Amino acid sequence: MSQLHVAIAGATGAVGAEFLRLLEKREYPIGRLTLLASRRSVGRTLRFRGEDLPVTELTPDAFRGVDHAFFSAGGSQSQAFAPAAAAAGAVVIDNSSAFRYDDEVPLVIPEINPEDAFRHHGIIANPNCTTIITLMALAPLHRAFGLRRAISSSYQAISGAGAQAMAELERQVHDWVAGRSLEVKHQPKQIAFNVIPRIDAVQDNFYTKEEMKFVWEGRKILHHAELAATATCVRVPVFRSHAVSLNLEFTKPVTRDRALSVLRDAPGLAVQDDPTAEIYPTPIEVSGKNEVFVGRVREDISVPDGRGLALWVVGDQLAKGAALNAVQIGELLLRGR
Amino acid sequence: MSQLHVAIAGATGAVGAEFLRLLEKREYPIGRLTLLASRRSVGRTLRFRGEDLPVTELTPDAFRGVDHAFFSAGGSQSQAFAPAAAAAGAVVIDNSSAFRYDDEVPLVIPEINPEDAFRHHGIIANPNCTTIITLMALAPLHRAFGLRRAISSSYQAISGAGAQAMAELERQVHDWVAGRSLEVKHQPKQIAFNVIPRIDAVQDNFYTKEEMKFVWEGRKILHHAELAATATCVRVPVFRSHAVSLNLEFTKPVTRDRALSVLRDAPGLAVQDDPTAEIYPTPIEVSGKNEVFVGRVREDISVPDGRGLALWVVGDQLAKGAALNAVQIGELLLRGR
Numbered sequence: 097m098s099q100l101h102v103a104i105a106g107a108t109g110a111v112g113a114e115f116l117r118l119l120e121k122r123e124y125p126i127g128r129l130t131l132l133a134s135r136r137s138v139g140r141t142l143r144f145r146g147e148d149l150p151v152t153e154l155t156p157d158a159f160r161g162v163d164h165a166f167f168s169a170g171g172s173q174s175q176a177f178a179p180a181a182a183a184a185g186a187v188v189i190d191n192s193s194a195f196r197y198d199d200e201v202p203l204v205i206p207e208i209n210p211e212d213a214f215r216h217h218g219i220i221a222n223p224n225c226t227t228i229i230t231l232m233a234l235a236p237l238h239r240a241f242g243l244r245r246a247i248s249s250s251y252q253a254i255s256g257a258g259a260q261a262m263a264e265l266e267r268q269v270h271d272w273v274a275g276r277s278l279e280v281k282h283q284p285k286q287i288a289f290n291v292i293p294r295i296d297a298v299q300d301n302f303y304t305k306e307e308m309k310f311v312w313e314g315r316k317i318l319h320h321a322e323l324a325a326t327a328t329c330v331r332v333p334v335f336r337s338h339a340v341s342l343n344l345e346f347t348k349p350v351t352r353d354r355a356l357s358v359l360r361d362a363p364g365l366a367v368q369d370d371p372t373a374e375i376y377p378t379p380i381e382v383s384g385k386n387e388v389f390v391g392r393v394r395e396d397i398s399v400p401d402g403r404g405l406a407l408w409v410v411g412d413q414l415a416k417g418a419a420l421n422a423v424q425i426g427e428l429l430l431r432g433r
Numbered sequence: 434m435s436q437l438h439v440a441i442a443g444a445t446g447a448v449g450a451e452f453l454r455l456l457e458k459r460e461y462p463i464g465r466l467t468l469l470a471s472r473r474s475v476g477r478t479l480r481f482r483g484e485d486l487p488v489t490e491l492t493p494d495a496f497r498g499v500d501h502a503f504f505s506a507g508g509s510q511s512q513a514f515a516p517a518a519a520a521a522g523a524v525v526i527d528n529s530s531a532f533r534y535d536d537e538v539p540l541v542i543p544e545i546n547p548e549d550a551f552r553h554h555g556i557i558a559n560p561n562c563t564t565i566i567t568l569m570a571l572a573p574l575h576r577a578f579g580l581r582r583a584i585s586s587s588y589q590a591i592s593g594a595g596a597q598a599m600a601e602l603e604r605q606v607h608d609w610v611a612g613r614s615l616e617v618k619h620q621p622k623q624i625a626f627n628v629i630p631r632i633d634a635v636q637d638n639f640y641t642k643e644e645m646k647f648v649w650e651g652r653k654i655l656h657h658a659e660l661a662a663t664a665t666c667v668r669v670p671v672f673r674s675h676a677v678s679l680n681l682e683f684t685k686p687v688t689r690d691r692a693l694s695v696l697r698d699a700p701g702l703a704v705q706d707d708p709t710a711e712i713y714p715t716p717i718e719v720s721g722k723n724e725v726f727v728g729r730v731r732e733d734i735s736v737p738d739g740r741g742l743a744l745w746v747v748g749d750q751l752a753k754g755a756a757l758n759a760v761q762i763g764e765l766l767l768r769g770r
Binding site: 246269285289290301302303304311324334341352380391392406 | 629638667670689711718728729745
């Protein structure tokens with residue numbers, strides 16, 4: 097395989113750090129790596145394969161000769177620079193929500209809709225972190241039993257709000273232990289010892305954008321425009337893995353055993369389901385792992401005719417929920433269909 | 434009002450402390466207060482109205498002359514001693530699940546089904562903490578729009594697992610800040626910076642008992658045997674207030690505005706719902722408050738014909754979720770129908 101020129105836009109963020117770790121660990125075929133960030137990070141260096149690489153400024157001209165550009169610098173930066181990167185010949189794999197709802201931009205989870213990736217025109221969108229983690233369990237069940245409706249309540253780690261928010265949780269906990277008053281700056285309210293049911297902007301229908309992402313992105317990735325879906329997204333004082341409580345309704349009857357069998361066969365998924373033996377996934381235990389984990393599978397007793405399931409899904413927000421899925425999209429392009 | 438002889442069984446626990454605080458604050462008409470606990474707590478004293486009262490041993494003979502006995506010493510202690518207390522002439526208000534599903538024992542939330550309290554035969558059961566908090570919002574909506582199905586995912590504070598579990602969260606956080614390894618003893622897994630989707634024993638249908646309590650108790654309190662209900666109960670690293678994400682389906686159409694109007698008129702409930710202005714309840718903000726708080730009210734976009742709602746409910750687990758509701762039952766008996 098030829099060696100690529102790869103760029104990371106937003107290299108100094110929480111997802112940026114995860115890109116560096118995964119590209120090295122997975123032996124992505126990199127000949128040259130360009131690290132890009134906003135002007136205030138220029139001058140810093142980041143370690144990759146034992147070398148300290150300089151961070152340079154994210155500008156429209158930064159993408160000459162770049163093959164794959166991983167963007168995780170926020171929606172406005174993607175809006176501003178991804179088209180220039182694509183015009184310069186790079187394939188942009190964008191972790192922001194800027195292009196996800198554009199019909200011309202594929203939205204891809206490689207285990208679910210890999211074929212969509214090859215329809216790109218220079219930009220491929222990486223789905224929302226909670227959407228990726230949820231759909232990893234939901235898509236194989238949809239294929240087997242025909243998903244009619246999905247109800248989601250999330251338990252989202254602070255990593256999803258970025259490196260400064262992660263530092264804020266850590267600082268609040270230190271201050272609490274030291275008996276100091278707690279400072280709230282990067283989250284709408286105190287996050288230590290609290291949960292916050294508002295992530296991203298409130299929409300006209302009173303859902304947040306984070307909640308609507310699950311609806312919009314779920315329909316697009318599953319190619320299921322009629323999917324009935326609703327979400328409540330909640331931030332919890334956990335550092336880096338998201339959990340989701342799901343109630344699903346299907347067109348076909350489903351049992352716990354048949355669901356477990358479908359989930360066990362699904363790629364990228366690991367079943368941990370023996371609650372009497374304390375076997376079920378939790379955020380602390382899955383952090384740093386590549387798979388998405390499923391447990392607490394139950395036949396939903398509130399759905400008639402055995403057509404419902406309740407389950408619990410957990411995945412690393414920074415890995416499969418962000419950088420890993422993006423890197424897997426790049427690997428998919430390299431591998432070809 | 435004549436002065437009562439009141440007993441608290443389980444006086445040294447987290448709910449016991451809340452009983453002492455509330456009985457004093459609400460000027461419960463107490464002439465004599467007997468504090469009962471297991472043998473290992475005998476010799477301790479607890480403060481009430483400026484006096485240090487001795488803790489004595491919980492035995493079948495401890496209830497002679499007692500008018501109201503508040504029990505919060507765990508299910509097995511209630512099983513062992515509540516019948517003796519009732520036989521001695523006390524009215525037992527029991528915070529455990531021991532008698533909740535007994536047809537002869539009323540299960541009461543004073544704002545919802547006060548009339549049931551007067552059918553007691555010596556024992557009245559206090560509902561599960563999460564059930565109380567959830568039903569405070571759900572009951573008025575049921576009366577207005579006819580509840581067909583309720584889907585709940587909870588965010589439950591560690592106070593629900595008792596004083597030792599609260600101390601464990603605190604110790605884990607101190608150890609984490611100090612860079613020491615974390616000890617797990619009173620919870621199935623690490624609770625600091627984690628969430629745990631298993632509360633109480635796993636049942637034959639793979640739901641936990643905590644989850645089934647919502648189903649069983651909801652039907653009994655609402656006198657609604659056909660209610661379709663499902664729950665996923667999750668412990669979060671929060672000290673003392675529970676939150677619940679609810680998706681509700683009704684027989685009649687409902688709008689956000691009509692739902693808000695019903696909720697604003699409901700006793701014991703406070704609406705905090707302006708998410709763009711960061712107005713929604715969180716556990717830290719409602720701790721120590723008597724009301725149950727509701728916010729994030731949305732018309733559920735996944736339910737056809739405008740018959741669904743999504744909402745977020747938060748209440749103090751130790752107050753309205755336990756001791757306050759029990760004290761209110763006692764006050765209801767004193768007031769009469």
